[in-house]
Amino acid sequence: MYRSNFFILKDEKFYPVTIRNYNEQDFAELIKIQEECFPPPFPSELWWNEEQLKNHVTLFPEGALCIEVDGKLAGSMTTLIVDFDPNNPKHTWEEITDNGYIRNHNPKGNTLYVVDIAVRPSFRKYGLGKLLMQAMYHTVIKLNLERLLGGGRMPGYYKIAHQLTPEEYIQAVTKGTIKDPVISFLMRCGRTPLTIVENYLEDKESLNYGVLMEWKNPFK
Structure with missing residues (x-):
């Protein structure tokens, strides 16, 4: 199981941080975090429920990580293992994650x-x-997998969709002429755009588009 302890600098003070696997005692707080992170117009039915969280810690606990700052739960990251074919990359979030x-x-x-x-x-x-993303990179290496992959929302796209296609928008983001809250963050974490998927997720801000973002295991 995963556990890493260190410090971060916040408001000119150092605070203890722990990344660990989440468990049933964390469920209520994890659902609150979902509500805070994904307010309307993001669909509330896509927030975690207890049955989903129970599956995460039962079926693949190695892929269920949370981060605490000074003892307070501050975030989480959840993954599963799939058999991905780069020659047939397109799918929806619901299909690939079993909703x-x-x-x-x-x-x-x-x-x-x-x-x-x-x-x-x-x-x-x-x-x-x-830091959570880097912890999952550790998991990729430990389990000898080929990559970390996931679909990124592009929530800035609706503001400029009348001017740019999704492909043009992502090109502008990769060049740095446009900043997208999600895609730019994922790129700063070391992930690269693989392909754009229509109807990836019900998401008005992204006009339902998603961008598959990849990090390859450097030891494979």
Whole structure:
């Protein structure tokens, strides 16, 4: 199981941080974090429920991580293992994650797939999301998988969709001429755009598009 202890600098003070596997005692707080991180117009039915969280810690506890700052739960990241074919990459979030229930988790697969990552708004800008992502990179290496993969929302797209296609938007983001809250963050974490998927997730801000973002295991 995963556990890492260190410090972060927040408001000119150092605070103890722990990344660990979450458990049933964390469920209520994890659901609150979902509510804080994904307010309307994001669909509330896509927030975690207890049955989904129970599956996460039962079917693949190695892929269920949370981060605490000074003893307070500040965020989480959830994954499952799938068998991904780069020659046939397109899918929806619901298909690849079993609608968040991960009953399709495949221990013999080749790819660690990101179901969700969330950091409380009050704890953002301290690099916690990047730390969670790096912890999952450790998991990719430990389990000898080929990559970490997941679909990124592109919530800035609706503001400029009348001017740019989704492909043009992502090109602008990768060039740095446009900043997207999610895609730019994932790129700062070391992930690269693989392909754009239509109707990836019900998401008005992204116009239902998602971008598959990849990090390859450097030891494979």
